[in-house]
Amino acid sequence: MAAILVLIVAAGLTWRALQAQVVDPLAGLKSLKTVAVPGPPADVLDQFVKDKAAAIQLGKALFWDMKVGSDNKTACASCHFHAGVDNRITNTLSPGLLGGDKTFQLGQPNYTLKPEDLPFTKHVDVNQAQPQLSNVNEVAGSQGVFTRNFVEFGTGTSGDTCAYVSDDIFHGGTGYNINGVNTRQVTGRNTPSVINAVFNFRNFWDGRANNMYNGGDPFGMRNPNALVWKLEGGVLRQIQLAIPGASLASQSDGPPLSAVEMSCAGRSFMKLGKKLLGQPPLAGQTIAADDSVLAPLAAQRNKKPIPTYAELVKQAFRPEYWASPTLIRMSAADEAKFGSMDLTPVRQSKRSTVKFEVSQMEANFALFFGLAVQLYESTLISNDAPVDRYLEGQTAALNEQQLRGARVFSGAGRCARCHAGAEFTAASFSSVVNQRLRRMPMGDGLEAVYDNGFYNIGVQPTTEDLGVGGIDPFGNPFSETRMAQQGKTHLLGNGFDTTRETPVASSDRVAVDGAFKTPGLRNLEFTGPYFHNGGKSTLMQVVDFYNRGGDFADANRANLDRGIAPLGLTEAQKQDLVAFLLALGDDRVRYRKAPFDHPSLCFPHGHKVSSSGALLQDGSTGNGVDYTECIGAVGAGGASSGLKPFLNLDPFQR
Template sequence: MSPQPFSLHPLKAGFAALATALLAGPFDTLQAQPQSQPQAETAAPLASLKSVPVPGPSAAELDALIQNKRSAVVLGKALFWDTRVGSDNKIACASCHFHAGADNRVKNQISPGLLAGDKTFQLGGPNSTVTVADFPLTRLAGVDDPSAAGRDVNDVVASQGALSTLFGHANRAGQADTCTLVPDAVGQGGSGFNVNGVNTRRVEPRNAPSVFNAVFNFRNFWVGRGNNMMNGVDPFGLRNRSATIWRVDNGIMRGQSMSLSTSALGSVASGPPLSENEMSCRNRSFAHLARKLANSTVLADQTIAPDDSALGALAVRRPTYMELIRQAFRPEYWNSDARVNISTGEVQAAQPVDLERARNNPRAQRRQERDQLTQTEANFSLFFALAVQLYQATLVSDDTPFDRYAAGDKRALTAQEVRGLNTFRGTAQCVHCHAGAEMTSASVANVLAEGRLDHRDGANGTVFRYDNGFFNTGVRPTAEDPGVGGVDPFGNPLSETRIAQSGKTGLLGNGFDFARELAIAADAPTAVDGAFKTPGLRNVELTGPYFHNGGKATLMQVVDFYSHGGDFAATNQPLPDPTIRVLNFSQKEKEDLVAFLLGLTDERVRFQRAPFDHPSICVPHGHAGTAASIQVDAAGRAVDVMQCIAAVGANGSVTPLQPFLALSPYQR
């Protein structure tokens, strides 16, 4: 099927499924074997990531929105790294993705088991520091004996974000938002990010995965809520029927729905800036962010290297964000003088500022104007999300030793790495989940070519249905975190399998065709609860801690996990994938597997060379003080300790990035 232009329809017209099929080609089907007798699968031929086209919306879809793609990439990189996107001017998207696209901070990085309903810190507490001794979070008495009792905590090692606050108002010229602190102690209705009455930065309930190569994922976030269809407003695609962007047609600005295919990166980008856990005061909108940033200078508080691969020209002259928006996006999305009433959706002509108006009650006028959005303010979520998507689409690390080996250079991997590769593709059956050149079966190519609703055989002839690329691997008990088995804010299942069972396939987009999928009964058993998206593995040496709970600190701990068949695979039966079983690898086999995983590091990432270069950034790294006592400023807020990272240009840094806690990947 040929790619079609993206859909822009008036709100009253409803939603139509967008038919777009990309990357059609020969990809081997990876079918799971019965639980009772797992069998080796035939792995697809080796392929370099260079051989895979970078997925995304069609040229026609982008041309309807973007007039200068290069400017859009510049805008996206600036927004991604600008700490003023955060309400307190200290948190950028990059604050959780500054180290090989991930986060290696160690102080104030612990969250209790919030998704399990537990607000009790077991490992440490707010503002504590994780150490080598804390890992793995689930530790068996014997490395390869999952039946032996050991230590287990349900805390999560993730990323610190925002303080618990309530939005007041946006300030112009890039100044921090005015917000009010909200107590975050458990006894006061909070989540427990509080020490002796002092709020600490909240920590996410899941670990931050790397954004490098995320463009290859059909859906994003661990649970796929970063929808494949971008609506320009939030992460939920066609599921949000009220999502609106504003476009000028024939001189009239109208509210319309948008559905941009194969754009999970844009869907993801629209979430964190407004999250009260990650970057924002509660109840802030993208319009507020626009009022703060649009007319401010790009990256005003940060340094840009003159040879930055995307931002270099900005080191000489810093434009405003509005200037970049005008360069990047077509004028029908920002050029109107009309205003939108956010309360009613009514479009009103711009009112002249004259003496008669000035005599009106100024307070009443200000209240009215707070409801009036410029077109730029109303569409800022679109500008932000699509620009960040186009920037992140450049972050492809396809020059690893493995990629060169797969392309024919048989000297690119050592003998030990080749042995590890053979185990990875053979007895370990890692390729069942980490399939294709992208090393994830959750890739755009695999999902669209092989089907979105997968199936596997279970015991007694039971056939389980599940979302292609999402697996329960026994990292944690299923009851603690539903994973893709959860629901979206509109009450729909996150799982595409359960969406199909409910008859709501019109919400799936990207040319979903039920006729191409294996028929699924409404009451068919599913294996989606506790399942999470399979991440790609490039640069995994540098992106610890690992899994959605951050529970393993080294690659050897990860290999141990799979060798003994998962920490909770037996507890979670029959949901875990049947490839999660006791493998009893020898120490030599484990070391070979770790060696192979080290062959997946792109040296451009290790040394932050283009396109992985970046402006300077200072990120919060816990608070001054300890887990028992925190220093406060004059306003009574916890004092941040800032970790500052210098700007790096296209030629990279002389200092290589290190693994989490600077540990050897072979350490357990």
């Protein structure tokens, strides 16, 4: 040892420099700037998109436009306005609906989350999974729309015409002195971030947003009825699409028709097209003059005529998909074949039997919506965090504590097993495209095949939410492992090759139930609450979870990832690990600098109550009265104040 120290001194090396050379915890990693951005091949995209910049402009306008919601109050951004996620705290609880539970345990509709409510699973000792002090199967989700049935599209300020439905789950409880007043519904899972979502091979927590885009809904080639209209030789024809590398387009076509998230039940994309195409983008919302994408629209507002969504579609997409003068006559059955199908268990409306006519542009509105939003979201890349700068050679970008935390991350903490690569997720395109199915011993020691990038980590019992183990509306499993086991590999697409994939026989054990897509870890400081159920409020709570080997590892052992086991980290190691995770944040996201700038947005944030605590009721609808919160437009230069963590909690706090 003395000889080694002499050599170090002679070479003029410090101990820190030697560590960096010998045991660099990030050795082999590269900055995210070096990773190719996934997406449809250029020659495929060119078959649909005429002007990519115009399509990105259309996608950003659609993403932030509140009129996309049936109520004219709900945009895609309403659940993704804060570092790509939703940090609202009032009326954000959902019971364990995906596990069949319709009762609230922690609170009730319109409840406001408090720091002491989380984590949802509490322990006598944070380092031991058992004994538990308490557990609730609530989900901290995103506030959506009231339960209503679609009647007809609206072009005015009040939104679509929809019929009132008495909600038997999301209604004012006894604590509000008025029983049965509908509150807005809440999603059954926590909202994932759209930032860096382009790097995911599949999207949504359960992976149902297929990598192959069919032009109409999230389910790719699994939906045989998803057709678009193409003008060929002066004749309109229905064709099937299978666009690879387009999971974000598949994802984008889901929420606008979800009867929980954005729409009255029973609306089609055609009717959404009828509503929006004749209207100017973002009417009633402010656009910063220096918006990195929408500045031309802001300038055009002072001129006549103001462009409509139809004109933006014409600028962005090839005329084969919108230029036909022929009207298409639709029946209710025809309409039901187009547009996304909502998986959420809600009361569905009866469709009208009256035939109606749509233009080709209206008929293909789902296609335009999906591809435009995909192209916009593909610009939301966070790749300038301190960790990126360190990997680019700026060794001072990470301090000593963060470097110690990186060693825990790649070593004793076992984090890098699932949060791999520059994307910090094994569910990334670069990881999954090389091997979509994997075989390994599970938590019980027995071997099984599973979907690469999807893991059961024991957040809640498997039966509470099957995740990628669920079934799509056509009876197909979300799991690619089970699709292969059933001989349906022809519906997987994107180069799935049975000759080089992990083989799976009908008799093989499959471990996918209760497994969820591994999220990327960038900007974690701002994206709480964490996990698919939103059950942890701080990064320290997340680290404690992994250190004790999950909360329900024993109950989930048959499907549990084998890496979920007690880690034995010291308190200092935990502190260091949290410090490293904070080094994955990008200041452009913190201050909403381009490309993360945005128009103004107002969104419902719970419901108003009287001085006596009674839930106020809208006399015209019978629903609760919204409390509205607004954020201002931010231009390319960003805002002066930075985003805050969930509930303004210190990330190191328990």
